[in-house]
Amino acid sequence: MSEAPRSPLITLNGGDGQPPKAVAAVKPQPQTPAEGKSRLPQPQTRLPMPSTLLPVPRYGATKRKQDFTPEVSQAVGGKKRKADTARAAPPPKMPNIGRRTATAGAATRPGTRATAAAKPPVARPTAASRAVASRGAAAAKTAVTARCAGAKPAPKAGGMTRSNSGSTIPKGAPGKKRPAWDLKGRIEDMEKTMRSMKSEKEAITQQKEEITQHSDHIQQGLQTLQQENASLKQRVQEREAEVRDLQSRIRNLEDDVERVSRQKKTLERERDELESDLQTSRQTCQGLKGTIAQQAAAQEGIKAELQLSKSQLETTNVALQGESKRADGLQEELARAVKKVEEQHMQLQQAETDRRVLHNTIQELKGNIRVFARLRPLLSAEGTVADNNAVDDVPHFDWHDGNTLELDKAMDGDPNETMSGLRRTESQKVEFNFDRVFAPSSSQAEVFEEISQLVQSALDGYNVCIFAYGQTGSGKTHTMEGIVEGNPEQRGMIPRAVEQVFHTAEQLKTKGWEYKITASFLEIYNESLRDLLDSKPDKKMDIKINEGRGRKDNKTNDVHVTNQVFVDVTSEAEVHPLLKKANKHRAVAATKCNDRSSRSHSVFQLRIKGENRLTAESCSGMLNLIDLAGSEQIKKSGSQGKQLQEAQSINKSLSALSLVITALSNKDPHIPYRNSKLTYLLQNSLGGNSKTLMFVNVSPQEEHLGESINSLRFATAVNQCNIGTAQKKVK
Numbered sequence: 001m002s003e004a005p006r007s008p009l010i011t012l013n014g015g016d017g018q019p020p021k022a023v024a025a026v027k028p029q030p031q032t033p034a035e036g037k038s039r040l041p042q043p044q045t046r047l048p049m050p051s052t053l054l055p056v057p058r059y060g061a062t063k064r065k066q067d068f069t070p071e072v073s074q075a076v077g078g079k080k081r082k083a084d085t086a087r088a089a090p091p092p093k094m095p096n097i098g099r100r101t102a103t104a105g106a107a108t109r110p111g112t113r114a115t116a117a118a119k120p121p122v123a124r125p126t127a128a129s130r131a132v133a134s135r136g137a138a139a140a141k142t143a144v145t146a147r148c149a150g151a152k153p154a155p156k157a158g159g160m161t162r163s164n165s166g167s168t169i170p171k172g173a174p175g176k177k178r179p180a181w182d183l184k185g186r187i188e189d190m191e192k193t194m195r196s197m198k199s200e201k202e203a204i205t206q207q208k209e210e211i212t213q214h215s216d217h218i219q220q221g222l223q224t225l226q227q228e229n230a231s232l233k234q235r236v237q238e239r240e241a242e243v244r245d246l247q248s249r250i251r252n253l254e255d256d257v258e259r260v261s262r263q264k265k266t267l268e269r270e271r272d273e274l275e276s277d278l279q280t281s282r283q284t285c286q287g288l289k290g291t292i293a294q295q296a297a298a299q300e301g302i303k304a305e306l307q308l309s310k311s312q313l314e315t316t317n318v319a320l321q322g323e324s325k326r327a328d329g330l331q332e333e334l335a336r337a338v339k340k341v342e343e344q345h346m347q348l349q350q351a352e353t354d355r356r357v358l359h360n361t362i363q364e365l366k367g368n369i370r371v372f373a374r375l376r377p378l379l380s381a382e383g384t385v386a387d388n389n390a391v392d393d394v395p396h397f398d399w400h401d402g403n404t405l406e407l408d409k410a411m412d413g414d415p416n417e418t419m420s421g422l423r424r425t426e427s428q429k430v431e432f433n434f435d436r437v438f439a440p441s442s443s444q445a446e447v448f449e450e451i452s453q454l455v456q457s458a459l460d461g462y463n464v465c466i467f468a469y470g471q472t473g474s475g476k477t478h479t480m481e482g483i484v485e486g487n488p489e490q491r492g493m494i495p496r497a498v499e500q501v502f503h504t505a506e507q508l509k510t511k512g513w514e515y516k517i518t519a520s521f522l523e524i525y526n527e528s529l530r531d532l533l534d535s536k537p538d539k540k541m542d543i544k545i546n547e548g549r550g551r552k553d554n555k556t557n558d559v560h561v562t563n564q565v566f567v568d569v570t571s572e573a574e575v576h577p578l579l580k581k582a583n584k585h586r587a588v589a590a591t592k593c594n595d596r597s598s599r600s601h602s603v604f605q606l607r608i609k610g611e612n613r614l615t616a617e618s619c620s621g622m623l624n625l626i627d628l629a630g631s632e633q634i635k636k637s638g639s640q641g642k643q644l645q646e647a648q649s650i651n652k653s654l655s656a657l658s659l660v661i662t663a664l665s666n667k668d669p670h671i672p673y674r675n676s677k678l679t680y681l682l683q684n685s686l687g688g689n690s691k692t693l694m695f696v697n698v699s700p701q702e703e704h705l706g707e708s709i710n711s712l713r714f715a716t717a718v719n720q721c722n723i724g725t726a727q728k729k730v731k
């Protein structure tokens with residue numbers, strides 16, 4: 001049997017005289033939504049009346065005095081209370097309100113069997129439920145008031161009415177007071193009063209139950225509303241979350257839309273570009289199609305030509321076979337011609353050698369000092385181009401036929417100046433003629449080639465003297481020594497001469513010649529002699545002349561230097577350390593014109609003595625290789641102190657050389673050799689029994705043009721100087 005849902009309203013006894021309180025309302029869960037709806041708050045007529053408004057008397061196990069009217073109190077009081085009580089009807093059965101309220105939720109109402117454990121949990125009244133309860137209470141109050149006013153049930157027969165004084169007088173009773181002795185009447189009155197009160201109490205109980213039921217309905221409705229409210233709140237929260245979610249999705253979608261629109265624009269641009277490319281490609285394709293058509297036509301033509309060529313080729317092949325035979329014949333002829341050319345080349349070489357020998361002989365016969373001019377290239381610091389082909393591109397200088405050096409004199413002071421030996425050209429150019437002129441591009445090997453005959457003469461028993469003259473920085477040391485270490489192509493005359501001497505000596509061994517060679521190296525610095533192969537600083541050295549008799553009883557003056565170190569050398573390799581040592585000891589300094597300017601005249605000597613054990617011949621030659629210090633215009637060089645003294649000394653000795661040459665040219669009876677250590681040392685080479693060659697080195701720099709011309713003039717004078725024919729020292 002299904003039990004009707006009970007009101008969870010719990011009333012508690014508020015204490016003596018206090019109304020029970022509503023403490024909690026827990027609505028049972030509705031079985032179905034329809035059932036839940038049916039429990040929604042009903043119209044106002046069903047709203048409960050709060051118990052505080054009802055005149056509910058309190059009943060307890062013990063009846064209290066104040067629960068009765070004063071009449072009853074009086075009736076039951078006093079001396080007769082015991083007897084009255086004994087005779088009175090048993091008190092009416094009252095609902096056990098006190099017990100129910102005392103046990104709170106554990107009490108059961110008639111018709112319900114719910115236990116405390118089956119009761120729904122007590123819930124705290126929320127603000128909303130309190131508001132609903134308050135509204136319900138107000139409505140109930142109104143209803144009860146109305147009921148009390150007009151719908152009050154009619155009192156039953158024998159009921160009582162309240163007097164103004166609050167005492168209850170049985171209806172129908174005479175209005176006067178029963179005499180004291182009318183106990184029976186008074187008891188009847190009292191019984192009537194009791195009945196009336198009982199019926200009133202039942203009415204009130206009934207009302208109370210109705211109100212309780214109303215209250216239960218309201219509580220149930222309230223709970224339903226609260227649940228719905230909670231559910232709605234939850235749904236609202238869910239919807240809000242959904243809205244937020246949707247908003248964020250909308251934002252994402254908006255971003256997507258924006259990105260897509262950007263991509264769309266990019267794609268549209270690319271599409272446009274592609275379309276334009278396509279257009280171009282179409283046009284190109286169109287052009288190519290035309291070209292292909294032309295090519296195809298051309299190809300047809302070529303095919304026809306090819307066909308023609310093939311047939312021509314066949315004809316040519318036949319002709320070629322004939323030609324091939326002829327070519328074989330020509331090949332043989334060519335081989336014969338090549339052989340002939342080789343023979344002629346050898347003859348030419350021999351002729352060149354003969355020419356050199358003859359030239360040498362002529363020069364020897366003429367008795368002149370030979371002069372070779374060498375123009376050095378412009379250096380990178382002087383603005384030359386790195387390109388090797390442009391090395392010969394030197395302004396103001398020209399050279400031709402290997403003997404002539406031409407200078408543009410426009411830059412050189414007075415254009416009307418004349419000097420014997422110089423020929424002014426129409427274009428104001430001055431020509432100098434020498435035995436040989438070397439262009440800037442001439443290699444060290446080419447230069448040495450020209451002096452090798454002289455070197456050979458030293459082995460043959462001649463005194464040979466090769467010296468380099470020229471202004472400072474013109475390339476004298478480069479010519480004589482070259483670059484000793486490093487590129488062998490840059491080796492100068494001294495190392496090459498040494499090489500040739502030892503090489504030839506070795507070759508002559510087969511002809512019975514044995515050579516004894518000694519080397520010495522000295523310098524003339526500030527008019528004093530210094531031994532470059534000896535590290536002793538203050539060694540006293542002097543030049544001595546040994547007078548002797550040569551062939552045909554000719555008087556000879558052998559020049560030698562006292563205290564000079566002579567080192568016996570048997571190979572080229574033994575000479576190299578000596579050259580290095582001398583190079584280290586030589587006085588050099590950085591000047592304005594040259595980073596490594598020689599501040600002294602250096603003289604390298606090889607004394608060569610040969611004996612032929614087969615022929616018993618002997619010879620004694622001397623090879624002097626001299627690097628003079630450079631002439632220097634002191635004004636230009638700005639030399640001071642030590643360098644000034646060096647420059648003065650250098651210039652003085654070169655002037656002495658010039659005077660000796662002039663005297664020799666003029667065939668003066670007195671040649672002033674002793675004016676300087678240089679001329680004194682070189683007297684045999686300059687005016688005696690020597691084969692002498694001078695290099696005049698020329699700087700290509702425009703600013704040195706004047707000094708170059710001076711050097712070339714001096715060289716011309718030397719070239720014209722007749723020193724007589726050198727004699728071979730052979731026994």
Ligand SMILES: Nc1ncnc2c1ncn2[C@@H]1O[C@H](COP(=O)(O)OP(=O)(O)OP(=O)(O)O)[C@@H](O)[C@H]1O
Pocket residue numbers: 375376377379440470471472473474475476477478479594596597598599628629630631697
């Ligand atoms: N033919 C050449 N080819 C290349 N470089 C050269 C040539 N001649 C000279 N030089 C260079 O020119 C510079 C000057 O040359 P060098 O020292 O030989 O002059 P110099 O006449 O001996 O000077 P000084 O009298 O001051 O000693 C050097 O750097 C040298 O290497």
